[in-house]
Each structure stands twice: as C-alpha cells, then as structure tokens.
Amino acid sequence: MALVEIRNLTKCFRKGDETITPLDNVDLDIESGQFVALMGASGTGKSTLLNLLAGIDRADQGSINVAGTEITRLSRSRLADWRAANLGYIFQTQNLIPVLTAYENVELPLLLLPLSGAERRKRVEVALEAVGLTDRVDHYPRQLSGGQEQRVGIARAIVAHPAIIVADEPTGSLDATTSEQIQVLLGRLNRELGMTMLMVTHDQQVASIGTRCLRLDRGRIIEATPKRHGRQEQPHAMAR
Amino acid sequence: MFRFTPYVIKSLWRRRARTLLTVSGAAVALLVFCFVGSVQEGLRRLTEDEHAQRTLIVFQENRFCPTSSRLPHDYADRIRTVPGVADVVPVLVWTNNCRAILDAIVFNGLPVGKLRSARDLQLTSGDWTEFAGRHDAALVGRTVARRHNLAMGEQFSIGEISVRVAGVFESAVPAEENLIYTDLPFLQYTPGMNAAGLVTQHEVHLTDDAEPEAVARAIDQALKAGPVATTTRRKGAFQASVLSDLVDLIGFAHWLGYACVALVLSLVATTTVMSVQDRIREHAVLQTLGLRPARIFRLVIAESLLMCVFGGVLGTIAALALIASGGMAIGAEGVTIAFRPSWQLGAMGIAVSLAVGVLAAIVPAFQAARTQIVSALRNA
Numbered sequence: 022m023a024l025v026e027i028r029n030l031t032k033c034f035r036k037g038d039e040t041i042t043p044l045d046n047v048d049l050d051i052e053s054g055q056f057v058a059l060m061g062a063s064g065t066g067k068s069t070l071l072n073l074l075a076g077i078d079r080a081d082q083g084s085i086n087v088a089g090t091e092i093t094r095l096s097r098s099r100l101a102d103w104r105a106a107n108l109g110y111i112f113q114t115q116n117l118i119p120v121l122t123a124y125e126n127v128e129l130p131l132l133l134l135p136l137s138g139a140e141r142r143k144r145v146e147v148a149l150e151a152v153g154l155t156d157r158v159d160h161y162p163r164q165l166s167g168g169q170e171q172r173v174g175i176a177r178a179i180v181a182h183p184a185i186i187v188a189d190e191p192t193g194s195l196d197a198t199t200s201e202q203i204q205v206l207l208g209r210l211n212r213e214l215g216m217t218m219l220m221v222t223h224d225q226q227v228a229s230i231g232t233r234c235l236r237l238d239r240g241r242i243i244e245a246t247p248k249r250h251g252r253q254e255q256p257h258a259m260a261r
Numbered sequence: 262m263f264r265f266t267p268y269v270i271k272s273l274w275r276r277r278a279r280t281l282l283t284v285s286g287a288a289v290a291l292l293v294f295c296f297v298g299s300v301q302e303g304l305r306r307l308t309e310d311e312h313a314q315r316t317l318i319v320f321q322e323n324r325f326c327p328t329s330s331r332l333p334h335d336y337a338d339r340i341r342t343v344p345g346v347a348d349v350v351p352v353l354v355w356t357n358n359c360r361a362i363l364d365a366i367v368f369n370g371l372p373v374g375k376l377r378s379a380r381d382l383q384l385t386s387g388d389w390t391e392f393a394g395r396h397d398a399a400l401v402g403r404t405v406a407r408r409h410n411l412a413m414g415e416q417f418s419i420g421e422i423s424v425r426v427a428g429v430f431e432s433a434v435p436a437e438e439n440l441i442y443t444d445l446p447f448l449q450y451t452p453g454m455n456a457a458g459l460v461t462q463h464e465v466h467l468t469d470d471a472e473p474e475a476v477a478r479a480i481d482q483a484l485k486a487g488p489v490a491t492t493t494r495r496k497g498a499f500q501a502s503v504l505s506d507l508v509d510l511i512g513f514a515h516w517l518g519y520a521c522v523a524l525v526l527s528l529v530a531t532t533t534v535m536s537v538q539d540r541i542r543e544h545a546v547l548q549t550l551g552l553r554p555a556r557i558f559r560l561v562i563a564e565s566l567l568m569c570v571f572g573g574v575l576g577t578i579a580a581l582a583l584i585a586s587g588g589m590a591i592g593a594e595g596v597t598i599a600f601r602p603s604w605q606l607g608a609m610g611i612a613v614s615l616a617v618g619v620l621a622a623i624v625p626a627f628q629a630a631r632t633q634i635v636s637a638l639r640n641a
C-alpha cells in the first residue's frame with residue numbers, strides 16, 4: 022500500500038454562476054521515499070492539490086489516505102493534530118513568525134508534540150544542522166537573507182519527522198544561485214533522510230531533482246518522469 | 262499552554278508602542294474605577310454598618326447643618342427614660358463648611374467620660390490623661406492628622422476654635438478618623454459658638470432587644486412637649502439624608518466608573534482587533550503547523566488578558582496607594598466619607614481587568630480561530 026492514496030479527488034470553486042473545477046476525479050499514489058515534482062501551467066490546480074494533501078483545505082469529493090489515516094474525514098481540530106504530527110509544509114515566502122528567532126521558529130512545531138525540553142533542543146539542533154544554519158540560531162527572520170529564511174522554513178518542516186513534506190514553489194522567489202542551493206538541500210533530504218516529498222514548481226530544472234515528475238493538466242494528472250531516470254511508470258489512470 | 266508564553270509576550274513586545282498605550286489606558290481607567298469604588302465603599306460603610314443601624318441620632322426637626330440644630334443638653338435625661346435606650350451621648354458638632362467639600366474639618370464635642378465608652382478609639386500617640394487634663398485638648402483622627410500635619414502637643418486653630426493636640430487616634434470605623442474630638446463644655450463655651458447648655462444632637466445607644474424605629478418614635482413623642490421639636494433616625498439613615506446631595510453625586514460617579522470599564526473594553530478590543538488583522542497570515546501559518554483553532558483562540562485571549570491585567574493591576578495599585586496616602590475626605594454638614602484601601606477594592610479591580618481582558622478579545626479571537634487557512638495564505 023502506497024504512503025499516500027488519493028482517490029476520486031474533486032475540488033471546484035464557484036464564482037457567481039461560473040464553476041471552476043481544477044481537480045476533477047484525480048487519483049494519485051505516492052510511495053514512501055518518493056520525491057514528486059508537480060508541474061503544470063498556471064491556474065491548473067497544483068496548489069489546490071497540494072493544500073488538500075496538506076490538510077489545510079477541504080475537498081468536495083474523494084478521499085486522501087496518508088499512512089492509513091483518511092484525512093478528509095477528520096474534524097478541524099483532529100486535522101490540526103494530524104498536521105502537527107505528520108506534515109511538513111514549506112511555503113514560498115514569508116513563512117516564519119517574525120517575533121521568534123530562527124531557533125524558536127524551528128522549535129514551534131515540536132511544542133505541539135509530547136517531547137521534553139532536552140529532546141526538543143536535540144531535534145532543533147539536528148534540523149538546523151541539516152540545513153546548515155547552526156550559526157544563525159539567534160537571528161530574527163528580518164536579519165536573515167531570503168535563502169536563509171527559506172532554509173529555516175525547511176528545518177521547521179522536517180523537525181517533527183513528518184510522514185510527508187509538501188512544498189509550494191519553494192524556490193519561486195529566490196535568485197538562481199540560492200534556488201540552486203535549496204534544490205540541492207531538498208534533494209539531499211530526500212536521498213539521505215528518506216523524506217517523502219511533494220513539490221510544486223514551474224521550473225523544469227527544479228523539477229529534475231525529484232525522483233518522479235507529474236504534470237497537472239485540465240483536472241488530470243499525467244506522469245512526466247523523463248526516461249533517463251529509468252523509472253518511467255505507466256501513465257496514471259485518469260478517471261473522469 | 263504555557264509553552265507558547267514566549268510567543269505571546271514577544272508578539273506584544275514587537276508592537277510595544279501600541280501595547281504600552283493600551284496598558285496605560287487600562288491603568289488610568291482602572292484607577293478611576295477603583296477610586297469611584299472606594300467612595301462608594303465609604304458611603305456604604307457609613308449607612309449600612311451594624312453601628313449605623315443600631316444607633317439613633319436625635320436632631321432638631323427640619324434642620325440639616327449641624328450649626329443650625331440646637332437641642333437642649335438636658336434632653337439627654339429625658340431620652341434616657343425612654344424604654345430601649347441604654348445610653349445617651351450629647352454631641353456638639355462644628356464644621357468649617359456645611360456644603361459638600363473635599364476638605365471638611367469636623368469637631369465633635371463629647372463629655373470626656375462618654376468619649377472613651379461610646380467610641381472605640383486607639384491612640385497612636387498621646388494619652389487619655391493628657392486629654393482629660395486640659396480643657397482645650399483635642400484628639401485628632403489619623404486621616405486629619407496626616408492631612409494637616411498635626412502631631413502631639415501642637416496648637417491648632419480654625420475659625421474661633423483653638424485646640425492643643427493631645428493625641429492622634431485610629432478607629433475601626435474609618436469615618437471616625439476624619440474627626441477631631443474635644444471635651445463638650447470646651448466647644449460649648451468657645452466664643453462665637455453661643456452653645457452654652459446646647460448640643461447639636463443626642464446619640465442614642467440601644468439595648469440589645471430594642472427595636473430602633475419604635476424607640477425613635479417614642480423619643481420624638483417624649484420630647485414633643487419640650488421647647489425644640491426633634492427628628493430621630495437611625496444613624497445610617499441620618500447620615501444618608503445629610504449626605505443626600507453627595508449620594509446623588511456619588512451615584513453619578515458610579516456610572517462614570519462603569520464608563521471607564523467600557524472605555525478599557527473598547528480600547529483593548531480595538532488593539533486586539535488590529536493585532537489579529539495584522540496577523541491573518543501568521544495565524545494561518547501557525548494553523549498549518551498544527552495549532553488547533555482553539556489554541557489560536559486562546560493565544561489571542563491571552564494577549565488581551567495580559568495587557569488588560571497588567572494595566573489593571575497597575576491602575577488598581579495606584580488607586581489604592583492614592584487612597585492610602587489620605588489626600589482627602591469628602592464631607593458635608595459634619596458627616597464625612599472615609600476613603601480607605603481595602604482588599605475587596607483590590608480584588609474588584611483585578612476581577613474587572615480579568616473580565617474585560619477576556620470580553621474584549623472574544624470576538625477577534627473567534628475570528629482568528631475561524632480563519633480559513635488557504636484564503637488567508639493566498640490573500641496576505
């Protein structure tokens with residue numbers, strides 16, 4: 022059984038009498054340890070899919086099963102608890118709490134888990150080490166560069182050892198060099214720590230760090246993993 | 262819950278100008294609120310005390326200011342014969358002003374022997390023999406002494422009266438501490454008083470089983486034949502009627518106190534609404550990290566509560582300190598209202614701050630908790 026099983030997922034938005042259906046009966050499986058890059062034209066519903074998987078938005082129809090938990094059926098509070106324990110979310114920008122230091126920002130998700138102070142400290146240090154920011158622990162977000170800020174955000178997303186990490190255009194607002202560094206970092210986290218990831222991106226090069234590439238087009242998901250990886254899978258069954 | 266305390270405090274500190282303005286607003290409002298509360302407390306003590314309920318005051322009919330009530334001294338003998346009367350204390354009252362003023366000075370002349378038995382006074386300086394030994398000796402209430410810087414042995418004059426301070430006293434009845442006691446004959450024979458053989462009022466102490474209203478009627482009946490008609494009331498009712506102008510004013514001030522509370526409420530609510538609106542995205546990020554909506558609700562409440570309680574405690578302490586420093590005594594017609602800091606007042610100030618802190622934040626906290634994460638992240 023796959024780590025993530027999405028079945029018949031539908032989401033539509035109503036604006037007046039017009040209805041947009043970015044996700045129309047989508048099916049998708051993500052295996053544990055995969056690094057999935059999700060591409061597609063603007064407005065095709067990539068963020069919508071990612072937010073549904075992250076449990077911060079509600080589907081109109083269908084199911085999302087993550088590691089045995091059917092998250093579409095959870096109440097708001099239970100869903101929050103689920104996110105605290107199972108989800109790492111990497112935002113595009115402005116994702117840190119401005120009044121907290123880098124260290125405190127990374128520690129934040131751990132405050133929701135039953136961990137001792139010593140254990141929290143150890144985990145925060147490991148996470149900051151992993152993103153290479155051990156020398157910036159006492160800095161506030163305004164004292165960090167865009168790339169550093171993003172790395173703190175990544176440390177915060179991995180610190181609670183979540184089952185899955187989602188990232189919505191994590192390099193979208195960074196310059197080329199910084200973007201490169203973040204890509205390398207994400208690739209390493211997947212390879213070395215075995216983290217399962219779903220990343221939305223517009224950039225073919227960024228997508229190439231993934232182990233699998235998907236394309237969202239008119240409400241359907243298409244496998245687009247280049248042949249050179251040798252892991253080409255059958256095009257996904259696309260239900261209507 | 263307390264794991265997020267640093268976050269709450271840092272959030273308040275980040276907007277410190279706004280926080281400090283809100284805190285000082287709350288402090289000032291609570292200061293006024295407690296002050297008004299203490300005036301009311303003083304008034305209530307004056308009219309509702311056990312002592313005020315079980316003591317009668319015989320006054321000249323249709324007179325209010327002590328300078329205009331003149332009763333024969335020897336009415337005391339006739340009153341003493343009325344059933345239910347345990348003791349009668351003739352009192353001559355002199356005040357510097359009959360209207361409602363902030364700095365009322367009130368002399369009460371009582372027979373020396375009666376003063377000791379009828380009043381529960383503890384001398385903090387001086388002694389009773391000194392008081393009994395000199396005819397112009399005066400015992401000064403602690404509040405008056407502090408206000409006018411009077412100490413043992415000093416000479417003190419006001420109007421025609423000139424006395425020597427034989428002691429300073431404190432009393433379990435706060436209003437007593439606004440009085441100056443002298444021997445009755447001394448005050449009666451003070452030039453200008455023209456009060457030889459006269460007193461302002463007779464204070465009647467009742468036997469345990471006496472019914473105050475019935476005894477009051479019997480006294481007025483018994484004195485009907487005398488040269489001066491009387492009105493006898495419980496001390497509480499008497500004081501309330503003497504202070505009736507002030508009672509209205511205090512009733513009005515009471516609303517002022519509530520207005521202050523309403524003001525803090527809207528001040529803190531405004532600050533909280535602004536802080537929630539500033540942080541729509543931040544709250545959405547926190548929810549994404551896994552904070553439950555109920556937790557967001559509590560965090561917003563905690564911020565408001567902290568500001569309100571901090572300001573409220575400051576204001577309450579300032580009010581109590583101000584009252585304790587004894588700057589004034591509101592009085593009219595020889596009756597004064599004592600301000601006194603009390604635990605009830607402090608507890609009241611803090612309880613009000615707590616309630617306002619929670620009330621002010623309920624709506625914004627609810628809004629913050631209900632924020633739809635995705636739209637908040639998109640729009641910010």
Ligand SMILES: Nc1ncnc2c1ncn2[C@@H]1O[C@H](COP(=O)(O)OP(=O)(O)OP(=O)(O)O)[C@@H](O)[C@H]1O
Pocket residue numbers: 034035036041043061062063064065066067068069070636
């Ligand atoms: N709250 C909403 N109300 C109405 N329409 C919405 C809402 N949210 C998203 N949409 C629409 O749903 C579609 C998918 O949006 P989504 O943000 O998922 O696209 P995307 O693929 O992430 O685009 P981009 O690459 O530009 O980020 C868009 O057409 C958008 O206009």
Ligand SMILES: [Mg+2]
Pocket residue numbers: 067068069189
């Ligand atoms: Mg998007």
